Amino acid sequence: MRLLTTAITLFGVAVIVFFVIRVVPGNPIAMMLPPGATEADVARLTALYGLDKSIPAQFLIWLGGVLQGDFGTSITARQPVLALVLGRLPATLELSVMALLMAIVLGGMAALLGTLRRGGRTEAAIDIGNGMALSVPDFLWGLVLILGLGVFWPVFHISGRITPSLDLPFVTNFYLFESLVRLRFDLLVDIVGHMILPALALAIPLAAIIGQLLKQSLKETMHLDYVTLSRTKGYSETHVILREALPNAILPTLTLVGVQFTFLIGGTVIIERLFSYEGLGNMAIDAVINRDLPLIQGIVILFAVIFTGVNLLVDLTYAALNPRLRHG
Amino acid sequence: MADVMDGRGAVRRKGGLRLWLSACWLAVVVVVALLAPWVAPHDPLAQDLFLGRMPPVWMQGAEPGYYLGTDSLGRDVLSRMIHGARIALAVALFAGVITALLGASLGLLAGFMRGWVDLVISRLIDIWMAFPPVLFSILLIAVLGPGLSSIIIAIVVIDWTRFARVVRAEAMAQGAMDYVQSARVAGRGRLGIMLVEVLPNVLPTVIVLLTLEMGIAVIVEAILSFVNLSISTDDPTWGGMISEGRASIHQAWWVLVFPLATLFLTVLAFSQLGEGLKDRFDPVLR
Numbered sequence: 001m002r003l004l005t006t007a008i009t010l011f012g013v014a015v016i017v018f019f020v021i022r023v024v025p026g027n028p029i030a031m032m033l034p035p036g037a038t039e040a041d042v043a044r045l046t047a048l049y050g051l052d053k054s055i056p057a058q059f060l061i062w063l064g065g066v067l068q069g070d071f072g073t074s075i076t077a078r079q080p081v082l083a084l085v086l087g088r089l090p091a092t093l094e095l096s097v098m099a100l101l102m103a104i105v106l107g108g109m110a111a112l113l114g115t116l117r118r119g120g121r122t123e124a125a126i127d128i129g130n131g132m133a134l135s136v137p138d139f140l141w142g143l144v145l146i147l148g149l150g151v152f153w154p155v156f157h158i159s160g161r162i163t164p165s166l167d168l169p170f171v172t173n174f175y176l177f178e179s180l181v182r183l184r185f186d187l188l189v190d191i192v193g194h195m196i197l198p199a200l201a202l203a204i205p206l207a208a209i210i211g212q213l214l215k216q217s218l219k220e221t222m223h224l225d226y227v228t229l230s231r232t233k234g235y236s237e238t239h240v241i242l243r244e245a246l247p248n249a250i251l252p253t254l255t256l257v258g259v260q261f262t263f264l265i266g267g268t269v270i271i272e273r274l275f276s277y278e279g280l281g282n283m284a285i286d287a288v289i290n291r292d293l294p295l296i297q298g299i300v301i302l303f304a305v306i307f308t309g310v311n312l313l314v315d316l317t318y319a320a321l322n323p324r325l326r327h328g
Numbered sequence: 329m330a331d332v333m334d335g336r337g338a339v340r341r342k343g344g345l346r347l348w349l350s351a352c353w354l355a356v357v358v359v360v361a362l363l364a365p366w367v368a369p370h371d372p373l374a375q376d377l378f379l380g381r382m383p384p385v386w387m388q389g390a391e392p393g394y395y396l397g398t399d400s401l402g403r404d405v406l407s408r409m410i411h412g413a414r415i416a417l418a419v420a421l422f423a424g425v426i427t428a429l430l431g432a433s434l435g436l437l438a439g440f441m442r443g444w445v446d447l448v449i450s451r452l453i454d455i456w457m458a459f460p461p462v463l464f465s466i467l468l469i470a471v472l473g474p475g476l477s478s479i480i481i482a483i484v485v486i487d488w489t490r491f492a493r494v495v496r497a498e499a500m501a502q503g504a505m506d507y508v509q510s511a512r513v514a515g516r517g518r519l520g521i522m523l524v525e526v527l528p529n530v531l532p533t534v535i536v537l538l539t540l541e542m543g544i545a546v547i548v549e550a551i552l553s554f555v556n557l558s559i560s561t562d563d564p565t566w567g568g569m570i571s572e573g574r575a576s577i578h579q580a581w582w583v584l585v586f587p588l589a590t591l592f593l594t595v596l597a598f599s600q601l602g603e604g605l606k607d608r609f610d611p612v613l614r
Contacts, residue, residue, distance in 0.1 A: 005454065012455035017467070024471050131346075135599035136592060137547055142517035143570065143588050151577055210562050256587075270551050274574070284463050285555055296467065304458040 002315065005174050006308045013304040014066075014297075021293050029075070049075065049154070049294075062297070071301075072294035081298035085280065091161055092272070093281035097267050098176070098195055098240035099202035103264070104257070107201060107210025108132075114211070115218045115241055126211070133208035138267040142274045149197060157194040159276040166190060198275040202267050206260050213256055217249035224248075238272035251321060258314025262307045347604030350597035357594055361413035368407035369393060372564040376402035381580040397582040399572055408564035409587055415565050417596065418476065419549045420542035423483035427545075428538045431491025436530065438492065439499025440522045449492065456489045467605060469552055481551055483545050484545060490544075491537055498530045533611035536602050543598030550591055566591045 005284035012025035029045050037062075046052050050061055065072060114126040162168070162175060166187065172179045176195065178189040221227060222245055230244045231237075269281030276282070280299060287295040360367060370393075379402035382391040390397065408602040438449035465482045470476035502508060503526065511521045546566075554566025554574075566587045573584025 005451075008451065009454045009458050010449070012460050016455065017459075020467060024467075037597070054528065131600070132596065133602075135543075135596050137544075137595070139547060139551055140588070140592055140595065143574070143584070144572070146577065147581070147588070151581060192343075199507055236533070264455075267464065269460050269462040269466075270554070273555060281460075281463070284460075285466060288466050289469075290556075300459065300463065300467075303460045303463065307458045309459075 002312065006264075009308055010301070010304055014063070015059070017297055017300045018062065019055065021296050022055050022058070024291060026295075034243055036328065051293075053289065062294075067302075071298040074287075074292055074295040076290045076292045076295070081294050082178045084283070084295065085298045085302055088280045088283050090177075091175070091277065092265075092268050094174060094176045094280060095195060095199055095268055095272070095277065096202070096261070098234070099199040099264055100206070100257075100261055102199055103206035103210060105294060108210035108214065110207065111214035111218060112241060112246075114215045115222065115245075116237060117220065126215075129208060130208040130211050133204045133231035134212070136205070137206055138201045138264075139270050139274065142198065142271050145197045145201055147272070156197050158197060161194055161278050162187070163190050188284060194275075194277070195203055198271045198277055201271055201274075202264050206264055207258075208325035210253055214253045217252055218245050221245040221249040251299070251318075254321070255314060255318050258317070260312060262310050265303070265306060265310070275307060329498065335486070344604075346600045347608070350601040350604065352551055352602065353597040357413050357590075357597075360419060361417050364410050364414055368404075368410040369395070370407040372403065372408045372411040373562060374403060374477030381583075383580075384582050389582070396586050399569070399583045405569070405583060405586055408569055409590055411564040412525065412566045412569065412587065413590075415476065415563065416546045416549060416591075419479055419483070419514035420545045420598070423480045423487075423545040423548075424538050424542040427484045427487045427541055428481065428491055428495055428534055430493045431488035432530070433535045434488065435492035436499050436522060436527065439496035440503050440520070440526055442500075442503075445505065446496075449496070453489045453492055456486070459486075461486050465548060465552060466555060479549055481549050482552075484560055487541060487544065491534065492543065494533060494537060495530050498533055499526055502526045502529050532605075536606045536609065538604035539598055539605060543595045543602070546591065546598070547595055588611075 014227060017263065018090060027047065029051065030041055050058055053061070062072060070080065071085070073079065074081050074084055077084055110126050110130065114123045117123050118215070146158045149156050157163075168175075168187075169182065169184070172178055176188070176191050179185075179191055218241065222241070227244050231240050235243075269284060271277070272279045273285050274279040280302070284299040286292075287299060354544050376398075379391055379394070379398050380400050382394050382398040382402075383389055384397045384405075385392065385395045387397075394404050396404070396409070397407070434449050438446040452510055468482040469478055469484060472481060474484065499522075508521060508525055512527050516524075550567030550570060553565045554571045556571065569587040570584060570591070573580070573582075573587065577584055
């Protein structure tokens with residue numbers, strides 16, 4: 001049932017994006033030919049990309065190709081869409097996962113500290129910080145970080161994924177992962193130095209959400225009898241929070257993190273643009289500007305697959321972790 | 329227990345302050361936007377290539393009369409920010425209200441009518457949630473062409489789900505309550521119950537969401553200006569100024585800092601206003 005609705009959602013996305021982008025004004029074929037090309041040239045190339053057929057017919061041809069793993073050919077790059085998109089995917093995945101980890105660490109620390117010092121000034125300060133972090137979206141945090149840690153106090157890189165002059169021994173596009181595996185710490189430092197600001201920009205709002213929710217459920221758990229009991233046994237407050245309260249308080253936060261992770265991935269589009277980071281989102285914006293219809297379709301579908309995939313995974317994990325939802 | 333009660337009291341007191349501060353800042357922005365032609369010291373479009381990238385007035389080498397400096401084309405940063413407030417607020421108001429109307433209506437229909445109406449609207453929401461919103465908005469602007477109305481349409485088309493999701497859940501909860509059942513027993517029509525009984529009860533939620541949506545609309549306008557798809561590169565928008573400031577960040581930081589700070593405070597104010605209102609409306613906290 002869950003798989004069926006996922007399939008319907010993906011099909012819906014495909015239909016909408018396909019028809020929307022075909023209404024885009026501007027002829028991509030005319031844009032790729034040099035000035036002085038004849039009408040016949042334009043017609044020939046239009047036919048080559050199948051753009052002379054009716055829109056429903058184009059959709060069926062495209063859908064048939066997709067089911068065989070063929071997403072068409074990019075008009076600007078003149079390469080298969082699938083290869084282009086998969087080439088950029090690792091950059092976006094590494095950025096998203098790094099941002100997610102940062103959000104969990106920052107949010108978790110805020111929640112634990114707030115619980116440990118509850119009722120005091122520290123907790124009030126954490127609440128105000130959380131409120132601000134939550135109110136302002138990743139795009140603005142990115143700009144603030146560029147100004148603060150890129151320009152006024154330049155400690156990190158503010159554009160690109162890696163310093164272009166470096167010699168890269170990589171065979172995959174998972175730069176961060178591969179530099180770790182190959183123990184090339186010189187490259188690792190450079191890559192992290194490029195990634196840290198965009199990842200932090202993406203992480204700040206999510207960290208605030210995690211911090212708020214986890215603190216809330218920790219507080220509720222701290223009032224339960226078994227926690228009071230372990231306190232009377234003489235365990236330290238830190239031990240009580242980490243060992244007794246946390247395991248029971250973490251489930252609602254975990255579910256929320258899953259859903260919010262898709263929002264974070266959606267945020268990479270503009271954050272990659274802001275930091276000139278060569279990922280999927282940056283490629284998507286270029287594709288829209290260049291009217292590269294097959295490439296736009298491919299990227300949007302891939303994003304939709306990632307979103308629905310993450311949601312499916314969250315549901316399954318939740319069912320596995322929550323005994324009340326386990327079937328028979 | 330005492331701990332929890334104290335926490336709530338603190339939230340309420342803080343809520344009052346932040347509500348007040350946010351409302352004040354937004355009032356300033358509204359007044360400045362309305363009076364823009366009279367309060368702006370210069371024409372926001374006037375270029376003067378001899379005055380390019382002048383620093384703010386308190387720094388060395390500043391040009392008197394250009395309080396926050398000039399951009400690379402010699403246009404006054406302060407005047408452009410003041411005129412930019414008009415565009416930002418217009419987008420916030422129109423996009424916010426239309427999105428709220430559309431999203432809340434669909435959510436109300438789905439949550440109260442249930443059945444196939446709910447099925448169709450819920451499936452649409454699912455599909456919408458699978459789109460990366462920024463990419464979706466850029467795509468829509470490419471279709472609609474740049475311009476103020478295109479931005480508003482794009483925001484409405486993308487963000488209606490924010491209202492529809494929440495209002496649907498709320499309407500479902502209200503529909504199961506006793507007062508709706510008794511209205512039904514009293515022989516009132518479904519449409520009448522929905523509009524007279526359920527709608528007033530979901531209205532506070534809609535108002536809170538609307539306040540948040542206005543902040544989001546300002547950001548979306550800025551993002552679209554940033555990728556050069558908003559209005560036109562000449563028109564003074566906060567996003568367009570930020571985009572220019574990002575490009576010349578190492579030569580003229582003031583072109584980025586002032587519009588960014590204004591945008592930051594405005595978005596923060598809308599959001600805090602929404603959160604403050606939420607606390608006010610929440611019967612548990614009252």
